[in-house]
Amino acid sequence: MSNGRQLWPGDNMRDFFRAHIRRETALDDADTERLADALSKAINRMLVWDMPEAHPDKPAAERPTPLAQTAARHTEAKAFNPYLFSAIVVLAKSGREGLLKRLQEIKSAENLRTFAEAQHVAIGPKLKRPEDIRKAIVAAAEQRLADRKAAAS
Numbered sequence: 001m002s003n004g005r006q007l008w009p010g011d012n013m014r015d016f017f018r019a020h021i022r023r024e025t026a027l028d029d030a031d032t033e034r035l036a037d038a039l040s041k042a043i044n045r046m047l048v049w050d051m052p053e054a055h056p057d058k059p060a061a062e063r064p065t066p067l068a069q070t071a072a073r074h075t076e077a078k079a080f081n082p083y084l085f086s087a088i089v090v091l092a093k094s095g096r097e098g099l100l101k102r103l104q105e106i107k108s109a110e111n112l113r114t115f116a117e118a119q120h121v122a123i124g125p126k127l128k129r130p131e132d133i134r135k136a137i138v139a140a141a142e143q144r145l146a147d148r149k150a151a152a153s
Contacts, residue, residue, distance in 0.1 A: 004047040014040045058094065080111045082118035087141045088148075096138055103134040112137065120144075 007013045017036040017037065021027060084105075091099045106112050112133040116123045121144060124134040 004049050006045060006047050008045050009040050009153070013043070013046070080106075080114060082111075082115045087115075087119045087137060088145055089123055091138070091141045091145055096142065099138050099141060100134060103137060106130075106134075109133055116140070 007016060014036050016020055017039045018032055025032075026096045029044055031125075078087060078093075085102055087099060087103075090102050094101075104114070105131065106115055109128060109130045112130055113123070116133070116137050121137055121140040123140055125152075127133045
């Protein structure tokens with residue numbers, strides 16, 4: 001933890017906030033400055049590990065609008081819900097085959113990875129085929145369930 005950098009109110013802290021605000025929002029420059037100043041005044045000091053890069057940010061016109069960001073997230077959410085069911089609960093109630101059967105409902109490898117991440121089930125990053133990812137999810141869920149049982153005893 002000694003790699004962090006301490007920032008005090010002033011130009012460095014304001015630059016830090018400004019860079020993150022520009023990168024993550026579609027606020028215009030005046031609103032960005034106002035928010036960066038308000039945050040700098042509200043925070044006495046902070047320890048940061050991730051300093052923003054020095055390259056210039058996109059102008060406000062090139063950044064996506066909050067409405068467009070919300071629409072994109074809504075479209076993604078409609079397309080796939082990684083919380084449709086709990087892998088651990090299905091495994092506990094229906095067993096290995098029951099979980100594999102439920103995982104067959106998820107067709108793409110990307111959605112399976114999203115499901116595994118959302119369910120906190122670790123799978124290998126090198127797996128590409130959906131069948132392999134399904135098997136890895138089941139194995140990881142079994143391990144997680146076994147760990148829970150061991151911790152409870």
